[in-house]
Amino acid sequence: MAKSAQEGLQATENYSLIKNGLKATNTVSSYPSTMLIRIQDTKNLFCFILGYQSDFFSLLGGSEPSKEPEMFSEPFENIVARINLVLRVTDECEIQSLVKGERVCFSILQPTETLIFDFGSEIYVWSGKHARKASGRYAVEYAQHLRLKPVFNSALLLGESFDEGRADWILYRRVFQGVQATSSDIEKNEALFLANYLHTLIHPKPVMIIEGYEFTRAMKDVITENISIWMLNGEELEKVDNTTIFNNDLCYVVRWQYRIQQSGMLLGVRRLKTGLESEKETGRERVSFFYWLGRRTTSKQQGICALKLSQFDKAKKPHVRVVQGTEPPLFLALFRGKFIVRSLLPDASPFFLIQGATSLEGHAVQLEDNITHLRCHAVYLKITGDIIVIEGPTSSSRSVENALTLASEFMKNKETFGIKDNGTTIISTEKIGTSINWISPIGRVKTPRFYRIYENEASELTSPQYHEDLVFPIMQSYLSDTMLIDTGKKLWIWSEHTPTTFALRVAEYFWASRDGSVTVVLKNSEPVEFIALFSEWREWSAAKIPILPPRDLQDLMSERTKSFTVESLRKRSDLPDGLNMKNLEQYLSKMDFEQVFKIKKVEFDILPLWKQIRLKKEAGLF
Numbered sequence: 001m002a003k004s005a006q007e008g009l010q011a012t013e014n015y016s017l018i019k020n021g022l023k024a025t026n027t028v029s030s031y032p033s034t035m036l037i038r039i040q041d042t043k044n045l046f047c048f049i050l051g052y053q054s055d056f057f058s059l060l061g062g063s064e065p066s067k068e069p070e071m072f073s074e075p076f077e078n079i080v081a082r083i084n085l086v087l088r089v090t091d092e093c094e095i096q097s098l099v100k101g102e103r104v105c106f107s108i109l110q111p112t113e114t115l116i117f118d119f120g121s122e123i124y125v126w127s128g129k130h131a132r133k134a135s136g137r138y139a140v141e142y143a144q145h146l147r148l149k150p151v152f153n154s155a156l157l158l159g160e161s162f163d164e165g166r167a168d169w170i171l172y173r174r175v176f177q178g179v180q181a182t183s184s185d186i187e188k189n190e191a192l193f194l195a196n197y198l199h200t201l202i203h204p205k206p207v208m209i210i211e212g213y214e215f216t217r218a219m220k221d222v223i224t225e226n227i228s229i230w231m232l233n234g235e236e237l238e239k240v241d242n243t244t245i246f247n248n249d250l251c252y253v254v255r256w257q258y259r260i261q262q263s264g265m266l267l268g269v270r271r272l273k274t275g276l277e278s279e280k281e282t283g284r285e286r287v288s289f290f291y292w293l294g295r296r297t298t299s300k301q302q303g304i305c306a307l308k309l310s311q312f313d314k315a316k317k318p319h320v321r322v323v324q325g326t327e328p329p330l331f332l333a334l335f336r337g338k339f340i341v342r343s344l345l346p347d348a349s350p351f352f353l354i355q356g357a358t359s360l361e362g363h364a365v366q367l368e369d370n371i372t373h374l375r376c377h378a379v380y381l382k383i384t385g386d387i388i389v390i391e392g393p394t395s396s397s398r399s400v401e402n403a404l405t406l407a408s409e410f411m412k413n414k415e416t417f418g419i420k421d422n423g424t425t426i427i428s429t430e431k432i433g434t435s436i437n438w439i440s441p442i443g444r445v446k447t448p449r450f451y452r453i454y455e456n457e458a459s460e461l462t463s464p465q466y467h468e469d470l471v472f473p474i475m476q477s478y479l480s481d482t483m484l485i486d487t488g489k490k491l492w493i494w495s496e497h498t499p500t501t502f503a504l505r506v507a508e509y510f511w512a513s514r515d516g517s518v519t520v521v522l523k524n525s526e527p528v529e530f531i532a533l534f535s536e537w538r539e540w541s542a543a544k545i546p547i548l549p550p551r552d553l554q555d556l557m558s559e560r561t562k563s564f565t566v567e568s569l570r571k572r573s574d575l576p577d578g579l580n581m582k583n584l585e586q587y588l589s590k591m592d593f594e595q596v597f598k599i600k601k602v603e604f605d606i607l608p609l610w611k612q613i614r615l616k617k618e619a620g621l622f
Contacts, residue, residue, distance in 0.1 A: 083101075084119060085119075089138055090135070091135060111130045114126070120166075120170075121167075122171040124174075126177070127174075140174065147170065149166075173189065187505065191502055191505035194509075198510055204462060205217070205466070208329075210288050211318060219360070227242060228255040229253070230253040230312075232304065237308050245413060246339070246340070246342075247294060248297075250297065251292065253292075254292065256289070256290065257287050291322065325475055327464070337359050338405065340352070348368050351381070355472065356402050359401065363402075369536055374438055375471075376392045376440040377441070379392060380403075383410065386420065387425045391428065392438065396471075411423070439528045441487060441532040443490025443517075444490070446468065447470045450478070453481060453483070453484065453506060454482070474534070485533065490518075493507050493519065493553065494526070496523045501557075518553035520553055563589040570621065
């Protein structure tokens with residue numbers, strides 16, 4: 001047995017009962033037996049004697065050990081120290097490395113310094129009493145970029161590995177020398193950091209990677225050789241003639257055969273479709289499958305389609321899942337701007353909405369609801385006996401060109417859409433105030449960008465077809481939690497429930513120095529100017545959602561940050577929705593605060609949390 005075990009078992013008491021407990025049948029607890037087995041197997045007591053040796057060994061009936069126990073280092077702490085990074089921001093807004101891979105010393109905190117502390121899972125921006133404000137602003141901006149950089153050994157430190165950036169939950173704090181941060185200060189700093197983070201986001205350009213090749217919107221160096229289409233009929237894939245018309249209650253499989261040409265060598269390769277000779281080198285023949293799922297297909301249909309494709313494709317080529325409404329540019333480009341999605345519902349609208357930011361991505365989608373308002377910035381095709389191209393008063397020329405291309409495709413399928421044999425294409429340019437009910441999104445001067453705020457986190461909702469000329473980037477079904485919708489000259493704050501003060505602060509900081517109004521809208525209370533941002537709008541389910549009129553952000557913030565009487569806060573009566581009920585003391589006036597707690601607010605803020613809670617309970621504010 002190891003020496004440590006021998007020293008620990010030098011007592012004169014009889015331990016035979018514990019040993020015999022391994023075989024006893026009436027043992028109450030198995031812990032002594034388990035402990036003994038572990039000691040015998042490992043030859044170690046797993047304990048170290050750091051002091052009071054005489055008393056301990058006297059109690060056991062033995063003497064002091066012959067030598068001090070060996071001290072062990074903490075490998076985890078050593079690895080964490082290697083992650084430490086302290087950066088100094090100079091007066092010229094330059095970044096200098098101060099500490100890297102070492103323990104941080106308190107002496108670096110000087111009154112004139114602005115420092116960035118990066119501990120992997122925590123980032124702090126520290127400003128001394130006499131530090132320049134410009135350095136502090138630059139430090140905050142630089143800290144946002146640090147948050148996007150990966151961490152060495154992130155799996156060990158954060159619990160999981162992040163190939164790009166860091167976890168969304170990492171801690172960020174803005175710290176000032178000699179200033180004790182209150183809960184209100186922390187909330188403001190976090191809101192400012194989150195707003196600045198949203199400013200740094202750049203909407204990614206649509207890119208699809210298949211077999212290591214990046215397909216961009218330009219489709220550069222890609223030659224399509226053949227396209228084949230199958231439709232799911234029951235539980236079997238049925239080949240159909242090449243068509244550009246898909247039903248939204250069916251699943252389709254598109255087989256794309258293509259080559260990727262490489263410039264530089266004159267080989268004279270002949271294209272299979274046109275017979276024309278190419279003066280560029282082409283790579284190997286490639287095949288990819290897209291399986292398109294209509295909006296009205298069931299989960300069972302979608303599962304069968306994926307299964308049948310897997311069984312059909314013996315060569316195991318790449319499979320790309322495409323859901324109606326989220327088609328990537330690459331998929332739409334296969335149809336050369338002539339893709340049509342129709343509904344077979346008997347009461348479907350005769351209107352088809354024209355979508356697509358480029359000529360190759362143009363497509364028409366039949367609207368299922370009997371809409372009463374058309375969007376000013378959109379273009380529609382109305383299919384009666386003729387085809388009527390309805391141009392919105394503020395629609396783009398690209399949308400009109402796409403509509404005319406699609407109208408010619410409708411004419412080729414007159415019987416399918418019930419168009420007269422002598423039907424014609426009519427272009428209508430009715431303006432606001434005419435027989436058509438137009439609605440316009442106020443302040444929309446660019447493709448809107450959508451940001452989702454959930455508790456203290458935020459992210460951007462990305463559109464697979466995003467483009468500066470895209471008409472409707474996001475569908476109504478994407479709205480959830482609290483959303484910031486930036487339309488260029490107006491900011492909308494949409495929320496499922498009463499928005500938190502934190503979310504409102506983020507919006508306030510996000511829109512600082514921007515032109516245009518900011519309006520808060522609750523679910524089920526959306527005005528037509530907001531509804532116009534979406535291609536279709538369905539009434540929300542009949543849940544008990546309060547109908548409240550839209551509010552200006554500044555009015556709502558003034559209501560949230562004003563003071564209330566002690567009695568109102570204690571009774572929780574006549575208080576507006578959205579107040580921070582966990583910190584009601586922040587809504588007291590300075591005089592009321594000192595009368596209730598008998599101390600100043602600065603003194604209250606530096607108290608331990610447990611003492612703050614006790615005082616709030618005694619005051620009836622917890």
